[in-house]
């Protein structure tokens with residue numbers, strides 16, 4: 419397991435080895451690691467993928483202002499997804515912008531011009547020291563999710579559509595209420611739990627999307643609204659040449 423350092427070199431992570439306590443109910447020897455603190459630059463995943471978290475990526479004043487602008491200014495949509503014969507309203511509002519389209523669970527977002535505020539944010543994500551940072555190629559699309567309260571959520575899924583490439587990098591910026599975010603290893607069921615707070619940046623890369631799923635569970639706690647932006651490097655569907663592995667069931671309530 420290697421992590422990219424600020425000098426661009428790869429090194430072994432040193433801080434993710436927390437005690438692994440067996441938990442009842444997860445089955446198959448699955449284990450849960452809890453992270454109470456972000457470790458910038460270190461890999462949060464014990465195997466098969468990269469994920470790094472910077473808690474105060476945006477200063478809180480800037481994050482407050484950005485949240486207010488996005489909540490008021492974006493063109494939020496209530497999407498409906500198809501799961502077999504069932505059509506369900508997704509438990510969140512969404513907006514999509516960028517140079518390519520994107521589809522999942524029967525939802526399709528066509529390409530849409532960047533609002534300047536999101537284009538500026540995107541340009542700040544092109545940093546060689548971010549885990550999974552793509553030698554110069556930054557994000558060209560963003561999916562924005564608006565969670566109005568604790569009952570809004572995102573179900574288990576991976577961002578592994580062919581248009582995201584064989585080793586997708588996902589840059590995830592969170593604003594507003596702090597929420598739990600879980601990873602689950604597809605083969606072993608092992609889980610990793612983190613908290614995504616106001617102004618944080620989570621970067622997922624390497625084989626993370628192929629070997630792990632992730633979700634944002636509902637909570638019974640009274641929590642305020644939250645906006646999450648997942649910036650992606652998305653190829654036009656016509657340009658996709660790698661094998662399609664995508665298995666998608668995002669957002670089931």
Ligand SMILES: O=C(O)CCC(=O)C(=O)O
Pocket residue numbers: 561563572577590592599614632633634646648
């Ligand atoms: O809101 C989040 O933190 C998760 C978003 C997510 O998983 C996605 O958009 O694919």
